[in-house]
Amino acid sequence: MSTPEIEATADRLHSAAIHLLRHVRKEDAASGISGAQLSVLSVLVFAGPQTLGALAKADQVTPPTMSQLVSALERRGLVRRRARDRRSILVSATPEGRKLLQAGRRRRLKRLAKALGVLPPEKLALLHEAADLVLNAAASAEAEA
Numbered sequence: 001m002s003t004p005e006i007e008a009t010a011d012r013l014h015s016a017a018i019h020l021l022r023h024v025r026k027e028d029a030a031s032g033i034s035g036a037q038l039s040v041l042s043v044l045v046f047a048g049p050q051t052l053g054a055l056a057k058a059d060q061v062t063p064p065t066m067s068q069l070v071s072a073l074e075r076r077g078l079v080r081r082r083a084r085d086r087r088s089i090l091v092s093a094t095p096e097g098r099k100l101l102q103a104g105r106r107r108r109l110k111r112l113a114k115a116l117g118v119l120p121p122e123k124l125a126l127l128h129e130a131a132d133l134v135l136n137a138a139a140s141a142e143a144e145a
Contacts, residue, residue: 013134023115027107031100033076036061038104040069041078041093045101049092051084073097 028038036059043058044050050058056066070091073079078097084090093101116124 020112024108024111027111028104030107031104033073033078033100037069037073037078038101040066041073041097041101044079044091044093045098049090051088051090055091 025035028035031038033041039059040055043055047058052063052066052070055070056063059066059069061069070079070081074081078094078100079091080094081089081091116127119127
């Protein structure tokens with residue numbers, strides 16, 4: 001495939017991902033916390049405990065912004081901080097935080113499954129295969145970075 005074809009495919013995937021995210025994100029309001037807070041909680045649930053600096057880097061925000069997000073989550077009992085050593089603090093999701101995030105994920109997946117349910121089986125199988133290809137390409141790109 002030529003570079004223009006690759007770029008056109010990348011453009012279509014990018015647009016599809018944005019539309020898909022906007023569609024499922026409608027379920028996030030039921031969580032009762034902001035999208036930024038959900039993003040932080042997601043990192044902690046799926047990647048495990050992190051320092052504030054690592055969280056800020058993962059969500060591409062400044063350390064003071066991350067500190068505010070973590071403080072808000074901590075007040076709600078969704079995360080906790082603990083000293084890792086004298087200079088470093090680890091933030092982790094609490095069981096309540098995990099439950100909230102998992103419930104939100106279930107709502108998102110239910111919405112997405114409903115949208116996909118209108119597809120004929122052969123198109124759904126093709127989409128399943130395409131999702132695997134995209135995930136593999138993303139993993140390869142992450143490994144190279």
